[in-house]
Amino acid sequence: MFSLKRKKETGFFPISVTNELKGFAILAVIFSHIGYFLSTDTRFLFPWSIIAGVGVDIFLFLSGYGLAISSSTKDLPPLKFYKKRLIKLFVPLWLIVGAFLLLDLFLLQRVYPTAEIITSFLGIFPSADIFLNLNSPLWYFTLILFYYLIFPWVFDRKRPLTSAALLITISYFVSQIKLPVNESVLHLYKLHYLAFGLGVLFAAGFFRISFFKKFIPTKLEKILYRVSHLKNWDRLLALAGLIALVAYFSIHSGWSEKTIIAQSISLLTALALILIFLIKKTEFKALTILGIYSYEIYLIHWPIMYRYDIFYKFLPAAIATVLYLILFVGLGWLLSKLQKTIFKKISA
16 A cells, blocks of 8 residues: 555556556465465465465466467467477576575475476475475466467457457366366366467457457447446445455355366456456555566475575564565566566577
8 A cells, every 4th residue: 555656658558557467466476475385374464365366367368468469460370489488487486496406405405206396496386285295386477378389379360359359268168177187187278278268259359459459349448448448436335346246256256166266256356356456546556566476476385485484483474474575576676677587598
């Protein structure tokens, strides 16, 4: 709240909003891991601790959206796409996997199976045991890698709506196959297969860029304009309604119901949050900073808190949590600087 300031960037979906959303999403993921796997009392961090799935959907939605927007202006052939995108995914992963393997070996005398080490460097994480695996949250890496691999073959900037439909269809059928992953990971795939394609759909059909104007019906165009230019009281009422919707479905998430119900509620909550961040006229700078380093924080947070805890053992939980967030931002900044140096050398 102390970091609250008025938005500077204009436009319907500026980069500051996407960074804020990433910051919110990474907080949801971290707090769920703390609230349900580190804390002895699940009321700690509630209800933040129960919307990790919403955070995952936000990340997938923004990834699909970002790739579609980028590819709409510059069409890269698959090999060039992989060279540009995969290196940014894998270099931080290799650095973190290598670092934790060495730390676990020398500080904890903990050794992992050779198969797990090899698949980790390949970006394949077939299990997500939060206590036994090297870095259990990395199940998500395999999912996003899948989308990066198929995206340049499926996405056609001349047919963006068809491309989005194809991505959703392929995701559905792949999630129904008996993949070489354990049941919990396969369940997570089934729970989140729609979000990436919906992000592509949003970019293709609803975002106002010149190439896609012909895909936007005139009435919908007017509605989007009115939403982004709401008057103060209308804005407040819209925000209050959306916040109430998020609060209700965060608690009544349907996680114990059928997968389709849980998935629908998670997506509805994620889309309501996206609308909140689009409509509000202010920016939470703290969330923006967390969002900038969200990928690095995602890679490092769980092993540090679980296997190398330096705060929860000695401090009250609330203070320890704040210190961990500061630490993660600092480590994320260092990792970001290191990978930029590596990228420059690779480019040279």
